[in-house]
Amino acid sequence: xxxxxxxxxxxxxxxxxxxxxxxxxxxxxxxxxxxxxxxxxxxxxxxxxxxxxxxxxxxxxxxxxxxxxxxxxxxxxxxxxxxxxxxxxxxxxxxxxxxxxxxxxxxxxxxxxxxxxxxxxxxxxxxxxxxxxxxxxxxxxxxxxxxxxxxxxxxxxxxxxxxxxxxxxxxxxxxxxxxxxxxxxxxxxxxxxxxxxxxxxxxxxxxxxxxxxxxxxxxxxxxxxxxxxxxxxxxxxxxxxxxxxxxxxxxxxxxxxxxxxxxxxxxxxxxxxxxxxxxxxxxxxxxxxxxxxxxxxxxxxxxxxxxxxxxxxxxxxxxxxxxxxxxxxxxxxxxxxxxxxxxxxxxxxxxxxxxxxxxxxxxxxxxxxxxx
Ligand SMILES: Nc1ncnc2c1ncn2[C@@H]1O[C@H](COP(=O)(O)OP(=O)(O)OP(=O)(O)O)[C@@H](O)[C@H]1O
Ligand SMILES: [Mg+2]
Numbered sequence: 001x002x003x004x005x006x007x008x009x010x011x012x013x014x015x016x017x018x019x020x021x022x023x024x025x026x027x028x029x030x031x032x033x034x035x036x037x038x039x040x041x042x043x044x045x046x047x048x049x050x051x052x053x054x055x056x057x058x059x060x061x062x063x064x065x066x067x068x069x070x071x072x073x074x075x076x077x078x079x080x081x082x083x084x085x086x087x088x089x090x091x092x093x094x095x096x097x098x099x100x101x102x103x104x105x106x107x108x109x110x111x112x113x114x115x116x117x118x119x120x121x122x123x124x125x126x127x128x129x130x131x132x133x134x135x136x137x138x139x140x141x142x143x144x145x146x147x148x149x150x151x152x153x154x155x156x157x158x159x160x161x162x163x164x165x166x167x168x169x170x171x172x173x174x175x176x177x178x179x180x181x182x183x184x185x186x187x188x189x190x191x192x193x194x195x196x197x198x199x200x201x202x203x204x205x206x207x208x209x210x211x212x213x214x215x216x217x218x219x220x221x222x223x224x225x226x227x228x229x230x231x232x233x234x235x236x237x238x239x240x241x242x243x244x245x246x247x248x249x250x251x252x253x254x255x256x257x258x259x260x261x262x263x264x265x266x267x268x269x270x271x272x273x274x275x276x277x278x279x280x281x282x283x284x285x286x287x288x289x290x291x292x293x294x295x296x297x298x299x300x301x302x303x304x305x306x307x308x309x310x311x312x313x314x315x316x317x318x319x320x321x322x323x324x325x326x327x328x329x330x331x332x333x334x335x336x337x338x339x340x341x342x343x344x345x346x347x348x349x350x351x352x353x354x355x356x357x358x359x360x361x362x363x364x365x366x367x368x369x370x371x372x
Pocket of ligand 2: 270273274333336337338
């Protein structure tokens with residue numbers, strides 16, 4: 001039998017459980033026998049004498065013999081039944097425990113070898129095992145997700161770099177071949193493409209730094225209303241260019257937050273840049289600071305623009321995620337802005353979320369920060 005054989009040979013869990021149950025049985029049997037042989041008959045004898053019978057009466061001896069025989073027989077039968085039942089139960093239990101542990105350990109070694117999709121079914125052995133299996137499966141899921149993101153990140157970086165580099169190479173070749181001349185419009189294209197590469201490497205460095213926890217925050221007490229107002233002031237020109245109205249909406253009595261002013265401004269600038277970019281002429285973008293019902297501070301950027309379809313909402317904060325890849329890239333975006341916002345907000349112990357009523361319904365991006 002594999003479980004007992006292996007368990008006993010290797011001193012595994014099954015062997016230990018069996019030995020423990022064996023010890024319990026042996027001590028139970030010893031106690032029962034001691035009672036039956038020593039204590040029981042003496043008690044019986046004493047009661048016979050108290051009942052007024054003579055010590056060496058024939059009837060007393062007979063009754064005592066009958067009592068002893070009956071108790072030995074019933075005790076033996078009961079012990080035999082208990083031994084068989086506990087053997088069956090312990091073999092069953094140890095086999096199940098060992099089998100569940102084996103399936104868990106083989107899944108762990110599969111995950112160790114890179115097969116992150118390995119899941120373990122619930123052994124149905126109570127809440128402790130269920131919890132263990134559930135955390136194991138969660139861990140495997142997280143590893144799989146991390147691996148998937150890593151692979152996609154590399155593919156995305158390669159893809160983002162390929163286009164500007166190919167454009168630059170194409171232009172240089174055309175200039176060498178005399179097809180194009182190095183005039184203002186050519187340098188403009190070359191400059192734009194190098195700017196895109198610079199932008200990309202800067203953003204990648206920023207998001208990697210923020211996500212790795214290596215970011216050093218220069219925290220100070222900051223008034224959230226002031227932050228909202230400064231953001232609006234900084235983006236005023238760009239909003240006007242797009243024909244978008246930009247204003248701040250600050251309620252009184254918003255508690256201060258302990259943040260790195262420049263980093264938080266970077267988050268809001270990113271959100272406002274997105275809002276302006278995705279809001280058509282005549283639209284409105286509002287940056288607001290208020291106290292959330294749970295006492296936290298809520299900074300939000302709300303626009304009346306394109307909105308986001310529900311299926312895209314959960315992915316917006318992933319690196320390189322763009323709803324409309326071609327159009328966003330035309331507008332200069334590489335899809336890292338919101339990943340930076342998320343990493344920076346989380347580095348401050350806050351949360352960020354996106355909401356939208358759907359395409360054409362505008363969007364709201366909200367940063368929640370603990371009050372100082
Ligand atoms: N206010 C908004 N309204 C509608 N869609 C938005 C809004 N903000 C972001 N998005 C969508 O989310 C995507 C990701 O935004 P993100 O800021 O991460 O990237 P990006 O703006 O395209 O590029 P980057 O910020 O790196 O220059 C955008 O491409 C856009 O599709
Ligand atoms: Mg952006």
